[in-house]
Amino acid sequence: MAVRREGPGDSMHRDIFSPEHDAFREMVREFIAREVTPYHAQWERDGMVSRDVWRAAGRAGLLGIDVDEKYGGGGNPDYRFYLILDEEFARAGATGPGFAVHNDINGQYFLRLCTPEQRDRWLPGYCSGELITAIAMSEPGAGSDLQGIRTTAVRVEGEGEAGGSYVLNGQKTFISNGQLADLVIVVARTDPDAGHRGISLLVVERGMAGFERGRNLEKVGMHAQDTSELFFSDVTVPARNLLGDEGGGFVALMRNLPRERVAIGATALAAAEKVFEDTLAYCKERQAFGRPIGSFQHNRFVLAEMATELAVARAFTDRAVLQHTGGELSNTDASMVKWWDTELCNRVVDRCLQLYGGYGYMAEYPVARAFADSRVQTIFGGTTEIMKEIIGRELGV
Numbered sequence: 001m002a003v004r005r006e007g008p009g010d011s012m013h014r015d016i017f018s019p020e021h022d023a024f025r026e027m028v029r030e031f032i033a034r035e036v037t038p039y040h041a042q043w044e045r046d047g048m049v050s051r052d053v054w055r056a057a058g059r060a061g062l063l064g065i066d067v068d069e070k071y072g073g074g075g076n077p078d079y080r081f082y083l084i085l086d087e088e089f090a091r092a093g094a095t096g097p098g099f100a101v102h103n104d105i106n107g108q109y110f111l112r113l114c115t116p117e118q119r120d121r122w123l124p125g126y127c128s129g130e131l132i133t134a135i136a137m138s139e140p141g142a143g144s145d146l147q148g149i150r151t152t153a154v155r156v157e158g159e160g161e162a163g164g165s166y167v168l169n170g171q172k173t174f175i176s177n178g179q180l181a182d183l184v185i186v187v188a189r190t191d192p193d194a195g196h197r198g199i200s201l202l203v204v205e206r207g208m209a210g211f212e213r214g215r216n217l218e219k220v221g222m223h224a225q226d227t228s229e230l231f232f233s234d235v236t237v238p239a240r241n242l243l244g245d246e247g248g249g250f251v252a253l254m255r256n257l258p259r260e261r262v263a264i265g266a267t268a269l270a271a272a273e274k275v276f277e278d279t280l281a282y283c284k285e286r287q288a289f290g291r292p293i294g295s296f297q298h299n300r301f302v303l304a305e306m307a308t309e310l311a312v313a314r315a316f317t318d319r320a321v322l323q324h325t326g327g328e329l330s331n332t333d334a335s336m337v338k339w340w341d342t343e344l345c346n347r348v349v350d351r352c353l354q355l356y357g358g359y360g361y362m363a364e365y366p367v368a369r370a371f372a373d374s375r376v377q378t379i380f381g382g383t384t385e386i387m388k389e390i391i392g393r394e395l396g397v
């Protein structure tokens with residue numbers, strides 16, 4: 001079954017969706033038009049979205065689609081529903097709500113690693129939008145090199161809560177949903193001598209003593225999404241908030257990265273396609289020297305090149321999506337999707353902005369906002385250079 005995209009993007013006929021997916025896409029579009037787009041400008045001024053949109057997303061079934069229905073989730077493990085969500089938010093330029101971090105990244109940790117008791121405690125709020133989540137890996141001194149993290153969690157046996165606790169100290173930065181988050185998955189070193197096997201995941205909850213949020217960081221783009229520093233000073237985290245095994249944090253992170261990377265790549269590609277479609281329409285309308293600007297050979301070639309590059313990327317990305325849906329996407333292919341689509345997105349948006357001339361530099365034009373919003377995609381979730389390192393290693397060089 002296929003979804004035909006509207007507008008010139010129709011050439012990218014896709015046969016990876018069923019009518020159920022199409023209906024879901026339509027619902028997501030309506031949700032964005034009703035609950036997101038009218039508030040986006042205000043959220044940009046506020047530097048974050050309202051909690052209401054999270055609860056609205058929960059009511060609409062957009063959070064925890066793959067979580068068991070008994071916790072309020074959708075009970076549907078098909079990854080393509082999350083993909084559709086990411087694509088539609090990207091096409092709408094709706095970069096405020098951090099649903100992708102919550103669903104595509106954090107949800108995978110909760111689903112895979114929670115004990116039954118943790119599921120009961122966290123999943124209902126996770127699905128309803130009452131509990132907003134963040135993941136805190138990066139530190140001021142360690143981003144790409146996660147093994148270089150300095151945040152520590154020292155186990156204190158049997159004191160306080162039954163089962164003991166951890167005393168958490170350290171600092172994180174660039175954390176998406178950092179201001180709004182109620183649950184933060186903190187990556188911390190529990191054994192200083194055990195290398196990557198000394199890294200664990202602890203869930204820090206809003207209000208725990210010693211947990212402070214720093215500034216809501218001022219970014220180049222994505223102004224409606226909060227990104228923050230987080231500080232932990234002698235935070236007592238009950239051992240029952242350990243996610244997965246002690247020392248198993250690094251392996252859990254590595255396991256989830258392909259999902260995060262295909263999601264970022266697919267989001268970038270959807271954003272690029274939309275900007276291209278809009279630009280193509282503009283190039284047919286806008287006149288210079290008595291002709292549509294798209295009819296100058298140079299511009300026609302630029303448009304033809306972008307159409308080709310996007311179509312090629314679409315084929316590769318859809319293949320990766322199907323592989324991921326079937327649980328077969330390799331780390332290498334996910335890295336290829338991530339670097340290729342995000343770099344392509346930046347190139348496409350940059351060339352489209354040029355085609356808009358001066359209007360392209362005006363913030364009220366979606367292409368200008370896309371220019372600022374997309375730039376980060378080659379950086380977060382693993383930089384382009386790190387993606388190439390992963391691919392290079394697989395090549396044996």
Ligand SMILES: Cc1cc2nc3c(=O)[nH]c(=O)nc-3n(C[C@H](O)[C@H](O)[C@H](O)COP(=O)(O)OP(=O)(O)OC[C@H]3O[C@@H](n4cnc5c(N)ncnc54)[C@H](O)[C@@H]3O)c2cc1C
Pocket residue numbers: 101134135136137138141142143144145173174175176177219227376379380381382383384385386389
């Ligand atoms: C808007 C935004 C949101 C973010 N959200 C989150 C979040 O929610 N949670 C979280 O934990 N983190 C988050 N991050 C952090 C992000 O994942 C890191 O910024 C990223 O991994 C890069 O780390 P770094 O900034 O420390 O750069 P560095 O690791 O210091 O890298 C600097 C430069 O050196 C290059 N480099 C590093 N190592 C190598 C190498 N081996 N070979 C070649 N080049 C190399 C990098 O590619 C980069 O160009 C976010 C960042 C941004 C900007």
